[in-house]
Each structure stands twice: as structure tokens, then as C-alpha cells.
Amino acid sequence: MTAVKDQLIRSLPQPFIKRFSLTLILGVIILLVAQKYPTLQDLLLFVVFLIIIFGLGFDPRLYFTLGLIGLIATPFLSLLISLISVDALSHFVVGTFFFFSAGLLKQLYDTIRLHRR
Amino acid sequence: MKNRYVPLTVITIITCITHWVWLKGSTILSYSDWGYTYRQTYLEFIRPPTLWQTNGLGSINIVDISRYPIELLSGILALSASAEVIEHLVIFYPLMLLMILGSFFMVYRITKSPFAAVVGSLVYSFNTYFLIGVNLILLVAYALFPFIFILYHQALKEKRIGLAMATGLVAWLASAYEFRAFYIMAGLLFSYFLYFLAVYQKDKSNTAIKHIVILGLLPFFLVALLNSYWLLPLIKLHSLTTNDLFSRELFGNAYMSLPRAMTLFHPFWTGHTPANFVIQPLPWRFWIIPIAAFFGLWLNRKNRFILFFGLVSIVGILLTKQVDHPFVQLYPWLYDHWPGFNAYREASKFYFLIALGYSVLIASLIAWLEIVISDYTWGKVAVVIIGVSISTLFLWNTKPLITQDFGTLFIPRHIPASYPALTHLLVNEKEFSRTLWVPRDSRWGIETTYHPKVSLVDTVQTVWNGFIQFVPHDNNWPEQDQMAELLHHPYMANILNIASVKYVVVPVRDVANDDDFFIHYGNNRDFYINLLNQQPYLKPLDLGPNNELKVYENNTAQPYITAQNHLYQVDSLEELDTTYQFVKNQLGSEFNFTLTENGDSSAPHIVNVFDQLKDAKIAPDSLSFTIKDSGDIRLFTNQTKAALAKGNGVAISDEITNTILSPTTAVSTPYASPFNEEHFTSPHAVRFEWSDRLNPLVNLIPNPSFESGLWQTQVGDCNNYDKNPILGLNLSQASASDGQKSLQLEATRHIACTGINRLSVTPNTDYIFRFDYQGVTSKEAGYYLSFDDPIHTVLTKRLPTQDTNWHNFHSIIHAPAGSSHMSLTIYSYDGDHTTNIITRYDNFQLVTLPDLQDRYFIMSRPNQKLSPPNHLSFETMSPYHKQTHIAGATQPFYLTQSERFNPGWKVTLLRPNSFLVDRINPFFRSVKLPTTTHLAWDNTINAWYIDVPSLCQNKSLCQHNSDGSANFDLSIDFAPQHWLNVGSIVSLMTLFAMFVYGLRMIKKKQTSLARWIKSLLKKELEHDRR
Secondary structure: OHHHHHHHHHHOOOOHHHHHHHHHHHHHHHHHHHHHOHHHHHHHHHHHHHHHHHHHOOOHHHHHHHHHHHHHHHHHHHHOOOOOOHHHHHHHHHHHHHHHHHHHHHHHHHHHHHHHO | OOOOHHHHHHHHHHHHHHOHHHHOOOOEOOEOOEOOOOHHHHHOOOOOOOOEEOOOOOEEOHHHHHOHHHHHHHHHHHOOOOHHHHHHHHHHHHHHHHHHHHHHHHHHHHHOOHHHHHHHHHHHHOOHHHHHOOOHHHHHHHHHHHHHHHHHHHHHHHOOHHHHHHHHHHHHHHHHHOHHHHHHHHHHHHHHHHHHHHHOOOOOOHHHHHHHHHHHHHHHHHHHHHOHHHHHHHHHOOOOOOOOOOOOOOOOOOOOOHHHHHOOOOOOOOOOOOOOOOOOOOOHHHHHHHHHHHHHHHHOOOOHHHHHHHHHHHHHHHHHOOOOOOOOOHHHHHHHHOOOHHHOOOHHHHHHHHHHHHHHHHHHHHHHHHHHHOOOOOHHHHHHHHHHHHHHHHHHHHHHHHHOOOOOOOOOEOOOOOHHHHHHHHHOOOOOOEEEEOOOOOOOOOOOOOOOEEEHHHHHOOOOHHHOOOOOOOOOOHHHHHHHHHHHOOOHHHHHHHOOEEEEEEOOOEOOOOEOHHHHOOOOHHHHHHHHHOOOOEEEEOOOHHHOOEEEEEOOOOOOEEEEOOOEEEOOOOOHHHHHHHHHHHHOOOOOEEEHHHOOOOOOEEEEHHHOOOOOEEEOOEEEEEEOOOEEEEEEEOOOOHHHOOOOEEEEEEOOOOOEEEOOOOOOOOOOOOOEEEEEEEOOOEEEEEEOOOOOOOEOOOOOOOOOOOOOOOOEEOOOOOOOOEEEEEEEOOOOOOOOOEEEEEEEEOOEEEEEEEEEOOOOEEEEEEEEEEEOOOOEEEEEEEEOOOOOOEEEEEEEOOOOOEEEEEEEEEEOOOOOEEEEEEEEOOOOOOOOEEEEEEEEEEEEOOOOOOOEEEEEOOOOOOOOOOEEEEEEEEOOEEEEEEEEEOOOEEEEEEEEOOOOEEEEEEOOOOOHHHHHOHHHOOEEOOHHHEEEEOOOEEEEEEOHHHHOOOOOOOEEOOOOOEEEEEEEEEOOHHHHHHHHHHHHHHHHHHHHHHHHHHHHOOOOHHHHHHHHHHHHHHHHHO
């Protein structure tokens, strides 16, 4: 268990706490601004999305894995549509889509960075 | 599967099985928007490209003009092939073969696995979007994309100009099939170019970058040059991104969703016959598709190709979901702001990106499995099982195609027996005439340059929309009512005559061919037959077996070009019926009209006085307004009983001198008798004032300016489709058009509404209804008036707001028989569900209008004597160039041309005995008529005021006869065609240059074409071995 924990901590981007706090603060500020300016909501949401991806600096694998888990779960959830609401399912799919998008953008960034080296 | 020919054979056989209906070249295939084209029509395509298309009442059709190369090819094939064979050679065979073979080659290039390429090609070819699609030209363009991509990638990789030119050539072919498809592909190719620069380009020196940029942009440049024959004139006309096709409202928001986009599932897919516009549940098995695709992406994420196609898939999903979450505003924003994006009024065309991306991603999964687990004993079997399972998902979609349960374009059609007789009639008629199809055209009706088809339902919504007062509301069949209203207008015969509509046809209910469109227009064919039977100018014809196809002949239809001498200017298209009756009965003249706003001063201006109350001042005991008209004026009065009351009446005065021109003392004339006529001269304007001290005018709307508060305390929800409305209602002091306060309605979700119930009205009485409105963040305001008469009459209208200023709406409304109360509702319509849409209203007026309408007409008549020439003949040189010979002209006249009004049409006077070059090339012609003489005749077609005395002042331009009359020749041209001709030269020169370069390249290799191709193939085989 300790080994797993160590592995997990090692896999986190460093310094994680600092990155996480900064991302959180920036994200919350922009979301608050988005509430005030509804016409800019999509744009600001995209900015928050980018801040999270590049601020946290996780490996794209993490996003792809989470996206795949979500995607595999979706057909089963859709079979249980009578138990969960349609809105909840569509939010779930949106989350899945975000994970894949995040994974792709981060992977693209890493690939370009690698190529420039 | 080391040999590629085995999988190629397999996929070809699969395609032949699934599309077996398409194999027989003589089969007629037609469904929905994919019509049927007769051979005679194809033969007309052998001509130079033309910007002006004669379809309907004539227009510039961006899709048709960009398809010229394909149309020309079809025309050439028509010299020796039937219509069915042409369609098969140009559309069906290329589509079924290129789609699967192209995707196979592309996926094979990326994955290097034949088996994976087979699976990828099945994903690309047999997904629900491509199978359900009936826009086949779009699909052929998509089928060409894999080839374009392979060529482009190789051009960038090998840095070969020849390959970049080949990319441009194939891309041009795709654009010639469907330019909108090419536009998406161009975006994709350009993205790939940027991606290539970012992740493939190693040499970062300036020279290398310059070289690769030139190479990367060369195909785009070539496509632009090759298409310059139509791009150039459209750019000059500013109609490349703003035209009828690109000005439509965003459509289909409800159909598109994120889950459907992710699963590559078309919303109308049922597994058998598509359920058009009925959203189908998403079967769970379709979720396997994105799982497989994203698994492939996850496993191959470090492969740069795969990463690119992953991005393509994500962007495809983002666009295809249209306004679904997330980023709900993205698509509407792109639609409004991104140049050319308004060509995609619904997002289904972006399914292509998902299909393309998934085909590579899923194939990459199979290829990965082949490498990783094939070494195990069970590995190969497992890969085959997974590959076959995924392929089965897509092959299963083709089951209804094979069994013909799918219908659509996968079932042979047969031309109903009633149509050949009509086709024969039209083909053998040499004079130009149009055929009006009621309610709309049948696919089996022939259309040629000399006999265009006019669909009534389409024309009612476009060219003739101004003649319609009926506004759709709760009525189930708004189009049916609109068409009936149009045909009931007494002046409609004139409109049809001048548009050269010689035949009117009610098609048969074509149930056998899945084409019974009557269900969309009232589901009652007899309604339309009865409607046409009532028109005295239409004579039924006996055509075809059992007279099943109803064909009527209009014997008064006018030729394509005519000379006319009766035209009136009117201020609006409302109340034309009464003006028509007045002109016909009182003035005894033909009624043709043009709108005053067109600025033609040569025609008499006629005003139905008490229809012009927009700026009327309403006081309790008077109603006054001014009509700006001057010069020699004739006033026609047929006074009302209301005007006879003692001491009251209608005073008509010159605004400056205040001289009363018409006595307030009543002239005792019954309503139906002829009008009294007075002549006077007005220097500026005529003022009308109605007064009645005994019966004062009362505003029937209480608290009309909201100075005493709101009408209702709670906001109404007039579109409560779910439980999450975000609406508001309050008094605004920020802005008001009258007093200090106005009413403010707000809607973020649903439609906010408020109003007044049960206002007392008197049946068969006219009212002036006016109010002010302001769109703070809204694009439209709107009202809804409902009466309690037995048929529950409703009057409703949406009012566009272009700015944030206050605007005034006014209308004269008629309380129907049997009504005693009226209710008024006003709205604020929601938008993108996130923006608060604010609309303000103020200053409502509902005032009883005295019985004054249609009793006062004024006409300002210029002192012009018009007379048509003794003789007029014309010759059609091409759809955009006509020559007219006028003989025996003494007085000015109007020259009409039966094409939809477009300022691009010009008339020039030809010099007598001019050279051929003068007649062919309009740049050399001597006298161009000023644009002010060009007008919209009956608000429909082109007409010009031909001022003969002034035109023939220069004696060398006209031939003068001994009787004082003149003969001359006029040329009518669609001027923007000249830019098309210039663009055509550029296109041809580019094509020629590419051809010469290709030849030179082959010659440089010092080998014959055959040997060159052989060497290419050899290179391919070497590539395989590697």
C-alpha cells in the first residue's frame, strides 16, 4: 500500500500543491467572472479548461484513462436511464468528452515540445 | 494478408453486395432532395459556365455554378448515354468505389496493416451518416478526401511540387462536386499543414520553412485559381458569403447531440427506412464505436498520425453536436462570424470529420493488437475476432440496403405514367415559358433553360413573400394557407402572366416512389385542384392517362420580353387588392406596379390614403397625417358616412399654403359608386385631417405607457418545454419612448410574455394598432392578437430589431365577424439559453378607425405619354445575354424581362450596323441605360424605362423612319457574367499550366506516360515490402 502511495505521489507533477492551488484560484476567479458575463461563458470555460490541463500538468494517460472509463460506463448507464435522469447522463458524457479533449491537448503539447527539442 | 489485392478484392465485393441496387446502370434512383434529371436537361449543360441560372424565377445559385465541371462532364456523356447511365457514371459508381477504396488506401498508409485498413474502410464507408445521406454530390466529395490527404501528406513529406499540384487537382475535383464539402476539407488540410510544421518539420531554416510553406499552400492556391471562374464574380458581387443559400436560419438544434456525435449515430437512423425529422433512440451497441476509437487513440497516442486523427475526431464531435453542451455558443458564434460557416445551417456535414477520425483510430487499435498480441497462439484469432466484431457493427448497418428495406436511394424508382405526356409537351414547345408546380415541383417534372420549374411553396417563401399577409401561428398547414392567399389575389393573374407562367401543374400523389409530399402541405391534393379550378384565367388540359396529372394552361402568359405602358408606383405591398380594384375599375387600366422605394419617377404614384397611418397624430377628436407627394395631383374621394356628421369631416390641405382643397362639407355619394375626382398642384405634401367631435377617438388599451405600473405582476412562460425557465418582467426607467417608464421583458430560457386579456372590440371594424419596441439584447420583438370569433382568428408577427433604438410598429387590424373581445400578448424570445434577452415595449395604441379606408386615393401623374413600339422581337443568345429589336417606337415605354429582379441585369443600346465584336462584347457598347431606369416590375421581374426620345437624340444610335418613329436594338446582359468570363480565362490558363507542367515532368523523366505510371506503381510495391 505504501509503495502504491509513493508511486502515486511520484507520478504527480511537482510541485503539485503549488500548481493545484494556483489552478484552483485562477479557475474559481474566471468562473466567477463567467457568471457575471454570460455571453463570454463558453470562452471563459475554455480558458478554465486550458488552465486545468496545463496548470495541473498531469500525464495525458490519466485523462485518456478517465475518459475511457467514463465511455465504457456510459452504455451501462444509458441502460439504467429510468434510474438516472437524462440530464445526469448527458453531463456524464460531457465529462467524458472533456477528459478526451484534455488528453488530446496535453498529448499534442507534449508531442510538439518533444519535437522542438 | 501480405498481399493488398486480397483485402481490396474483399472490400470491393462487400461494396458490390451492399450496393447491389446501384450496379445496374439503367436503374432510376431518386429520393428526397436527390431528384431526377432528364437527358434533355443534361444536354443543355454543354455550354460555357453561366452565373445566372434560370431555375425558378431565376437566380445566382452558388452550388450550381460551382458544379460546372461536373455538369459539363454529364452533358458530354449525355451525347451518347441515358440519364440513368450518366448518374451512375458520375455519381453512384464513383461514390461506392472511391469511398471504400480511398479510405482503405489512406488507413493502410497510416497503419501499414491490410486487415486494419479493411476495418477502417468499413468504418468510413458504412457509418449511419454516409448511408442515410441523400446529398450524393457531398458524399462523392467526401469519398475523394482520403486520396487528397494521401497526396498532400506525400507532397509535404517528399517535398514534391508535382504531388502538391496533384493534390490541388483532386481537391478541385472534390470542390466541383460540392464546394461546401471542400471547404471543410480545406480547413482539415490546412490544419494538417500546421500540424506537419509543428511535429514533422525538422529543418527550421528560413529557406526550408519558405519552401514547405509554398508547397503546403500551393494546392489551396491552385483550387482557388481553378475555381476563379465563379469565385471572381461572386466576390465582385459580394455574394460569396451572403446569398440566399447562406442566409438561412440555423436549423436542427434539437436533432444534434453530443452522444449522437460521439457514437457516429445519425438522429434519424432506424435500422430500416429512415425516420426523417423524428429523433431515434440511440442503441447501446453504438457506444462500442467511440470506445474502440478512443482505445485506439489511447494505445497509439504517441503516433503523430493517430494523434492528428484523434484531434480531427474531437473537433468533429464538437461541431456536430451543434448547440448541445459543452460550449453551446460555439456553433452559433461560428455561424454568425466565421466566413463561409453560414453554409452549414445544420451540423450534420461535420459527421465526416468523426467518420474520418474514427476510421483511423479504430484501425489503429486493430493494428496495435496485431503487433502486440499476434505473437501469442491465440493472438491472431483474438485480433480477427475483435476486427470482425467491430466490422460487423458497421456491416450490420448495410443489412436494410441489401434487403431493400432501407428504401431511399437503395430501391429502383419508376417514372409515373402521367409525366411523359407533360415532358413531351414542354420539350416540343420552342417559346420560353415557366411551369408553376402547386404546391411544389415533382422530381419527374422536366426542367430546361426554356422551361424552368417554379415551385409555388418555395416562391411564396421568397420572391412572392411580400404578397402574403398571413402569418403562421397555431395553424397546422401554414404553407397551404399562404399559397391559397396568394392565388386568391385578384392581381395574381398579372403576376403569373408577366413571369411567363404558361402551365400550372398539380403533381400526382407519388406514393409508389416514396414521394407523396402533399402530407407536408395539408395532405389534401383536391384542395389545390379546387383552388386552381376557381381561377378564371386557367384552362384545364387533358394530358396523360386518366388525366391523373392536373395541368392547366394560362393563355394570357406573356413572352419572355415585352413592351408595356402601364405602371403605378405604390408605397407598400399591403392592401394591393383594393388598389388593384381602384385602378382596374376607376382608372380602367392594367394594374402593374413597382415600389416607390425603387425610385422610379416616371410612373404615376398611387396612394390608398387611409392605409398610410404610420406617423398619424391621434388626438381625441382628430386624426391627422401628411403624405409627402408633390406636383400634379389627382384626388379621388368616395366619402364616408362618418365624414358627413355635422361640422366634422375630412379636411385635405396643402401643407404650406393650408388651402383646403376638398371641402369638409360632405359629398353625398354611396360607397359603391364612382369616385369624385379633383385636380390640384401640391408643391410639397398633402395633409389629411379627420375630425369628429361627437365620436372622439379612444385608446382602448388601458395604461398604454405603463406609467401606472405593469399590466400583469407575474411574467408568463410562453414556451414552457421544461421546468427550468429563466424569465423576468419589470418596469424600466432606463429608457421609454413615451413618458418615464416602459415595460421590460427578459428571457434567458423559454419565452417571456405578458399582455391584456379581453379588450372589447366591435366586429367588422378596423382599428389602428401601434406600439413602440426596443431590442436591448434581443434580435426581435413580437406580438400576438387573438379574437374570440368562432374560428379564433389570430394576428401575430415577429419584428426584427437591428439596433438598440426604439422602433414603431403600426398596422390596421380588422376585428372579424363574430368577435367581441381581443387579447394582446407581447414577447421576449430566448436565444442561446445563456444570454438574458431583453425587449422593451411602450406607447400602445388601439384606436377605432372611422370608415375611411379605400375611400380616398391620390395619384400624382407625371406628364409622360407612354406607348409601346409597333414591333418587338428578341433573340436569346444565352441565359445571360439577349438581344431585342425594337421597331416603330415613338414614345417612352417599359421593357420587361421575365427574370427575377437583379441589379446585375443591364440594358445597352447597340449601334446600328455594329460589328460582331460590339454585339458580343458589352465593354464596347455605346449607350448604357442608367441604373435608375431599372426597376422591379410587379416586385418580381426586371423592367427598364426606355425613354425613346432621349435615347434617339443621337441620331446615329437609332434608325429613324419616315413616320417619325425609330428602330433600334437593345442588348440585355447579366453584367457580372463578364467577371465570370475573366475568371474562366484564369481557370483555363491554370489548368493548361498544370497540364504543361505535368507533361514536362514526365518528359524530364525521359519516359512515356505509361512507363511513368508503371514506375509509380513499382514504388508503391516497394513501399509495401518495406
